[in-house]
Amino acid sequence: ASDSNLIRATLFPGDGIGPEIAESVKQVFREAEVPIEWEEHYVGQEIDPRTQSFLTWESLESVRQNGVGLKGPMATPIGKGHRSLNLTLRKELNLYANVRPCYSLPGYKTRYDDVNLITIRENTEGEYSGLEHQVVRGVVESLKIITRQASLRVAEYAFHYAKTHGRERVSAIHKANIMQKTDGLFLKCCREVAEKYPEIKYEEVVIDNCCMMLVKNPALFDVLVMPNLYGDIISDLCAGLIGGLGLTPSCNIGEGGIALAEAVHGSAPDIAGKNLANPTALLLSSVTMLRHLKLHDKANRIQDAILNTIAEGKYRTADLGGSSSTTDFTRAICDHL
């Protein structure tokens, strides 16, 4: 019984604490009367030959059909002969850009109070090619692949994002002084795109220097765009500045406008099922999904309720130094709506 006024979105609750934090999102969406109907999919128990992973073909088809989805943490099952679930999603859905807004949360104190940046990571190639082999005994090599197509695509996304989100500057992060050809091509593509956006400032920063600047003065940065591995490293570094992966949203953008928002923290099996998990990262990720759907009013309302609840400090989960349960924290957010 599907209501034709509702937008269908795929939901992967995921493993461990996944179902509890997904429940929290569902409750907040109900309370805020978000016009979304969830289509839930679970990680399978067997390898689906069509995806070579525990993710079923049907679940991927669901994201392709709906165009939007939300994903909880997925524990990659141990054993050989299958692909990592995260990498399968990126590859099969061609999720070429990983976008992570990272900003200091009012009232939640860390060593930094002035973080407000966006990392945009190329998500399909680079050091993640999977191409590795032994040359001779004791000598192994792995290939980093950079293509013009993927570099232009993510650069275009970054500049478009900057322009449409009122951002002033894009910094391309690289190590082209050492990897002149690969990172050099990446920079060349960024420069090409930069010329089409004269209103956005453009700069290039070497990755080691970028990390030093980030820990000294993160306010120096606005939008950062970079190849895969640098994005993996820098997005986690930035998350650390504001308190960790439990607080940072993430959204993957694919060809044809697909958006798969996800919490990038782990599945925390030790606290799973105990009503202790912090749903903030998944909630803030769901907000990025709403923005992608241009449901800005709902997005703003929910984001404000989350940030105000944390700022108020009365209800906080244990990882933020409080003693609230997942459900009490979620209830408090609903009360702030």
Add this chain to the structure above:
Amino acid sequence: ASDSNLIRATLFPGDGIGPEIAESVKQVFREAEVPIEWEEHYVGQEIDPRTQSFLTWESLESVRQNGVGLKGPMATPIGKGHRSLNLTLRKELNLYANVRPCYSLPGYKTRYDDVNLITIRENTEGEYSGLEHQVVRGVVESLKIITRQASLRVAEYAFHYAKTHGRERVSAIHKANIMQKTDGLFLKCCREVAEKYPEIKYEEVVIDNCCMMLVKNPALFDVLVMPNLYGDIISDLCAGLIGGLGLTPSCNIGEGGIALAEAVHGSAPDIAGKNLANPTALLLSSVTMLRHLKLHDKANRIQDAILNTIAEGKYRTADLGGSSSTTDFTRAICDHL
């Protein structure tokens, strides 16, 4: 006229502010009566065909003969057909480990006051292989090379360092969940060496997680060992935690016990010759050279004088918020000896 009681050490003053900060080291060493005779070498004006770089063969021979050296910043001259000076030194002298102690300086406030760690970077291979090519138009690749020999060598150095410097734990930093063969081999080598040092704790940390932990709580780490590029990134991140590259010593260790200490900051051409440069990184690097020579009394005396001068706060160069000249700061250190 060389005094046979003196230890000969090579000195590369380097470019930009290099000569001024090298002068500072010479003065402090004279004042502390360090039994060292400097053999100065400069970056050449032409490419030496034997080194394919602006570094002369004679200058490299000098380090090989003396076994120890100190290097200021070197600006890589623009133009094609020659190798970067830093990379030439690492390659020609087989400087396989880059060691950077990083600790909060008493009295010099940053957001962190509890940093006390050592990064040990593999310095010869990995992403720095220089092997890159275009596969087809718009598709380039670069090779990351990991060898058993170089990985065992740097792991051995890290554990030996931990043991001889009263350190408790070695963390191997990697991304073996993605680069299973290359970083996997690196980890395998670390594990093999770890077994020979049962008194030193051993752990493995994924690089993205490591960066997040470092910015949240750097006190979690002790000695870190890692492949080339991760070392480049993490050592700069750590330098940022305590105030920047102007404050962190660095020492390169080569086969046959060679040690080339170096300031890893830039040559700062804008302030060169103006008596404004901060000599701290080169001075602290010279201290690591003294320790390598087992001149621990001199090393301790000089290190204490540097740290006390900074802690006292009366004489500080502009980069540390003061207004002292290089020579006044140096004079103050001499007075603290």
